[in-house]
Amino acid sequence: MAQPLVLLERTGAIAVLVLNHPEKRNALSRAVLTALADRLREIAADPSIKCVIVRAVGPVFSSGHDLNEVRGAAVDELESLFVLCSEVMETIRRLRVPVIAEVAGVATAAGCQLAATCDLVIAAEEATFATPGVKIGLFCSTPAVAVSRAVPAKKAMEMLLTGEAISAAEAERVGLVNRVVPREQLSAATLALAEKVASASGATVALGKRAFYEQLGVDRPRAYEIASRAMVENAQLPDADEGIGAFLEKRSAKWST
Amino acid sequence: MAQPLVLLERTGAIAVLVLNHPEKRNALSRAVLTALADRLREIAADPSIKCVIVRAVGPVFSSGHDLNEVRGAAVDELESLFVLCSEVMETIRRLRVPVIAEVAGVATAAGCQLAATCDLVIAAEEATFATPGVKIGLFCSTPAVAVSRAVPAKKAMEMLLTGEAISAAEAERVGLVNRVVPREQLSAATLALAEKVASASGATVALGKRAFYEQLGVDRPRAYEIASRAMVENAQLPDADEGIGAFLEKRSAKWST
């Protein structure tokens, strides 16, 4: 039997999604996207998971869509493909737990979109990020949604219009990447960050992640309404009571979630 | 009689709001927020004030909410507390005159929100900024509104999910701080910036500040409608006539406001 296209591994409370199709440069084919959607559903249903890492086997994080599935496809096939891809991205954003991209190598097109969609990104020094669709006549319009919400508009336009890759260091400078580390420290750095995230109250993080993206897309007065309601809801959680109590009493908190 | 929790000092046309509760790390308790709201009302009513500085007594700019007021509070108490806090923040944004935060030390949670809410921020090299609520089970959702409108989304998420502080230098790099100076030059640098702001026409600055935040939250075509109307209104002010005339005649302008 063939290896699964996407592996789901566990390290304590941390789930690791592994793109496992290096011979196809981890292209986000329909099969891979479907597998990702399935694995994300499993993660969403498992309350013991508190953080997710997305990494890839091989030197390419992901090369984006499988072009053989795009070329000559019928309109309804194209529509279902891009809707499926956007749904996977939105599922990551809506997931209860934070998702960290661990990018060792090349992340291009929808592969760059996948990294940009994750809540946090750690990259190796050799990693590169690109939206090169313009070079093959297929502008990276859906990747642009994620990339242009992470980096300044003119940098996004430059990536999209030239198709040229930016280095991990530049990706960090412009906001696409949170931290760059040497390749040999990448997994340890990502795991340490995931463990820090996982050490918090799961209910608190879930509520906070949801409120963050809700308030980000609206005007400021409306954002304060959303966020104030989230604070009131959060303050009533048993974990807030425990966490504030532990802080005031100078002891470690014991989360119920 | 006890010292007031928030002092209002004057230096010429510049008002200085001083958080004056160092023994409580300048927590934004209900009493402090109410005092801030009162002082902001006084400032709004005084046409001789042309710029505001917010600073704090002691090594902590502000530590955020008073957790004793949050823990075990009834829902209506929580609601009124977070609404009060958001109203103070929105009052700063709506204030006719620019507000500069002068951050000498630690600004965390709603204290970080207060700094991020000010129009401009000058920080000492030792200053730090954090949204650490996640560590005590109470995600910094309302601070996120201000912080995520100042820094790139992934940096905001990193601050919120890890709770870790960023340095003044990093805060400047990511857009949260306008300038970092040595501690001993902080008050002088802030005052110099405030005096520069105060040297402009008050009516012009008031109109410009309002239009800036109005246009920022809407789509670009609508933003141009708002801004074009502001330009027409501004160009009809006596101070615009005086300012343009002075420029064309190579003399100093004398503002009426």
Add this chain to the structure above:
Amino acid sequence: MAQPLVLLERTGAIAVLVLNHPEKRNALSRAVLTALADRLREIAADPSIKCVIVRAVGPVFSSGHDLNEVRGAAVDELESLFVLCSEVMETIRRLRVPVIAEVAGVATAAGCQLAATCDLVIAAEEATFATPGVKIGLFCSTPAVAVSRAVPAKKAMEMLLTGEAISAAEAERVGLVNRVVPREQLSAATLALAEKVASASGATVALGKRAFYEQLGVDRPRAYEIASRAMVENAQLPDADEGIGAFLEKRSAKWST
């Protein structure tokens, strides 16, 4: 006969708009704005043009509005002037082909807005950017629309409230400029970038530029709807078929547009 205020030159598929009124510091007078609008209309009507460069004769890229047209003007004159200016800016954004600003020197007020409005900006090391209207009683509210969509909010506020210029290096750091080069390499660098942009499929770039700005101003789920529709439309273009085919067959693509 006088020299035209705005020249339209051609280099292959690249159109160069030249602000040609150095004795007036290339002010965006009503006459210059009208000439720009006319030239942009010509460009829009010429399918052989694939990229536009905007540069200026003399040391000043553009000093913004002609203050003699603002001072003492009637309300309807002011309204038509600012509407005309916003329309020129919006025309650049809506133009089918990318527009690159080549900024050799000073870009202030509406001149800074013009640079910020272009899709990409290349600047010489000596270039400076400012929104100094506050100094003459006329806040740069319309320039703020373009500048605040390119740089972080606090940096925009600092430029607007102080009126001070930022260097090309700082403009690059904050996202207003894509690249800074020595003055003697400026035109070559801009031309090289324009040629890269022009080497892509025109239909693909047109579709991608439009989708980019459409999705930028809306919330993320709606942005994905817009972008997914753009991908489906793009994938059906003959140039996408050709480009993907060429890529899969490891040959150079031959665009039909």
